[in-house]
Amino acid sequence: MAKRIVxxxxxLALLLISLASQASEQASVAAAEPxxxxxxxxxxxxxxxxxxxxxxxxRARRAEAVINERLDEGVDSRVSLDTVQDSFxxxxxxxxxxxxxxxxxxxxxxxxxxxxxxxxxxxxxxxxEAQQARSPRFxxxxxGLSAAATLVYILLVKLCxxxxxxxxxxxxxxxxxxASALRIGHTQLVDxxxxxxxxxxxxxxxxxxxxxxxxxEWLSFVLQxxxxxxxxxxxxxxxxxxxxxxxxxxxxDAIPGLLIALLIFFIARGISAFSKRLLERLARPGxxxxxxxxxxxxxxxLTSLAIWLFALAMAYPYLPGADTEAFKGLSVLIGxxxxxxxxxxxxxxxxxxxxxxxxxxxxGEYVRIGxxxxxxxxLGMFTTTIRTGLGEVLTLPNSMITGAVTKNxxxxxxxxxYVVDTTVTIGYDTPWRQVEAMLLEAARRTDGVLxxxxxxxxxxxxxxxxxxxxxxxxxxxSEPRPRAELLTLLHANIQDVFNExxxxxxxxxxxGDPAQDKVVPKEQWYSAPAARPNEAxx
Numbered sequence: 001m002a003k004r005i006v007x008x009x010x011x012l013a014l015l016l017i018s019l020a021s022q023a024s025e026q027a028s029v030a031a032a033e034p035x036x037x038x039x040x041x042x043x044x045x046x047x048x049x050x051x052x053x054x055x056x057x058x059r060a061r062r063a064e065a066v067i068n069e070r071l072d073e074g075v076d077s078r079v080s081l082d083t084v085q086d087s088f089x090x091x092x093x094x095x096x097x098x099x100x101x102x103x104x105x106x107x108x109x110x111x112x113x114x115x116x117x118x119x120x121x122x123x124x125x126x127x128x129e130a131q132q133a134r135s136p137r138f139x140x141x142x143x144g145l146s147a148a149a150t151l152v153y154i155l156l157v158k159l160c161x162x163x164x165x166x167x168x169x170x171x172x173x174x175x176x177x178x179a180s181a182l183r184i185g186h187t188q189l190v191d192x193x194x195x196x197x198x199x200x201x202x203x204x205x206x207x208x209x210x211x212x213x214x215x216x217e218w219l220s221f222v223l224q225x226x227x228x229x230x231x232x233x234x235x236x237x238x239x240x241x242x243x244x245x246x247x248x249x250x251x252x253d254a255i256p257g258l259l260i261a262l263l264i265f266f267i268a269r270g271i272s273a274f275s276k277r278l279l280e281r282l283a284r285p286g287x288x289x290x291x292x293x294x295x296x297x298x299x300x301x302l303t304s305l306a307i308w309l310f311a312l313a314m315a316y317p318y319l320p321g322a323d324t325e326a327f328k329g330l331s332v333l334i335g336x337x338x339x340x341x342x343x344x345x346x347x348x349x350x351x352x353x354x355x356x357x358x359x360x361x362x363x364g365e366y367v368r369i370g371x372x373x374x375x376x377x378x379l380g381m382f383t384t385t386i387r388t389g390l391g392e393v394l395t396l397p398n399s400m401i402t403g404a405v406t407k408n409x410x411x412x413x414x415x416x417x418y419v420v421d422t423t424v425t426i427g428y429d430t431p432w433r434q435v436e437a438m439l440l441e442a443a444r445r446t447d448g449v450l451x452x453x454x455x456x457x458x459x460x461x462x463x464x465x466x467x468x469x470x471x472x473x474x475x476x477x478s479e480p481r482p483r484a485e486l487l488t489l490l491h492a493n494i495q496d497v498f499n500e501x502x503x504x505x506x507x508x509x510x511x512g513d514p515a516q517d518k519v520v521p522k523e524q525w526y527s528a529p530a531a532r533p534n535e536a537x538x
Contacts, residue, residue, distance in 0.1 A: 049103030088116035129227035268311030351398035366418035
């Protein structure tokens with residue numbers, strides 16, 4: 001009875017010691033640093049747990065010493081497994097190489113047996129490679145295969161260089177032949193002198209890509225021939241295969257999204273074409289007042305832009321890489337750049353839309369904008385181009401036009417043409433009828449000024465010292481003479497006519513009481529070339 005009590009106490013003490021050891025091991029797992037067991041340049045196992053009081057680093061050093069000792073002895077090197085509770089012993093011959101604990105496989109998808117078998121398999125590979133490294137026949141065979149692979153590699157590189165040179169000698173003829181065939185009328189679309197350097201660089205890129213791939217495969221093959229460098233060669237192949245697998249998987253995964261994006265773009269294209277035809281019908285006279293032939297083109301472009309922006313927003317989630325952080329960061333960066341730098345651009349575009357839909361300006365009209373005067377040649381979204389009479393071409397921002405007073409000399413004329421006008425100031429002692437008659441005579445003598453509608457003279461002001469006369473006429477736009485030259489001829493004719501009839505073109509100012517009153521006697525009211533009312537009727 002006493003013996004049973006003593007035996008029970010001993011078992012209880014051993015159990016408590018075991019539990020305490022396991023608790024201490026579990027407590028030290030988190031603090032222990034993982035250690036890799038690497039023999040002959042090949043990784044066998046990564047230890048994470050503390051077993052039997054040994055930390056992972058100590059376990060790795062002990063296992064490496066045992067394995068190297070057994071390999072140096074060259075005795076029984078069979079690898080086997082033995083079970084100890086929930087762990088596995090990896091035996092090398094009759095000696096323990098290392099223990100695989102369940103805690104060593106934390107974070108993996110393998111159970112303890114699978115992890116132990118994988119480690120044992122890698123250890124068998126180390127044993128085989130150690131035997132191969134001691135075999136002169138194997139090493140000579142590996143050297144021969146490496147030499148043969150090197151010879152094949154050199155031949156393939158020379159073949160790539162030869163093919164590149166042949167392609168360079170063959171390329172110019174083919175480029176000239178196909179480039180000359182790409183024509184619209186007599187205009188060649190592609191210049192062979194610009195296309196050849198691009199193709200030459202593309203061929204050089206292909207050549208260097210092939211040479212690098214051949215070098216990569218040759219290096220991987222040679223490294224795998226020798227036991228010590230074999231892990232490096234295998235890692236090179238695994239990296240290349242993993243890269244190809246990643247690329248192919250990405251392409252395959254992106255195909256459904258690309259198909260949906262293409263479908264969205266095709267639908268947007270159809271809607272855009274339909275909206276264009278619909279707007280062309282609505283632009284016919286009598287349909288919509290603001291939609292005319294002048295506003296049809298910008299309205300069509302704006303509608304198409306809105307449709308495509310909506311399609312891009314719908315297709316964005318289906319584009320490859322749209323959910324990556326790099327793509328999102330690039331989108332935010334582009335949006336920030338546009339928001340910071342497009343303020344003036346948006347203002348110019350809005351001003352262009354205002355000018356278009358209010359029809360303030362039209363191409364072909366003669367206008368004056370601020371200090372600039374000329375014929376409108378192009379009305380764009382951001383700028384308006386004006387050709388002056390002095391042979392200058394002015395490009396004015398649309399925001400400047402909307403913020404300035406615009407004089408349109410072509411809008412109120414009868415038929416085709418534009419308004420030409422000039423102002424003179426003559427003293428009160430000259431009959432106004434005579435001044436009007438002389439101005440009309442000067443307009444009649446000027447080539448390019450229309451007789452119908454007839455030129456008119458307006459007395460725009462009765463100033464302190466002289467009245468102001470304004471001659472307004474209509475010019476022919478088809479005349480090659482610009483408005484500045486036409487005004488020059490008109491001013492010259494005005495001077496000639498006034499000189500013929502002895503009238504000074506002066507702007508007198510009051511300095512003192514004159515000897516005679518500055519009035520026109522009635523008998524001088526119809527001085528030449530003015531005609532009396534009955535003579536005008538005749």
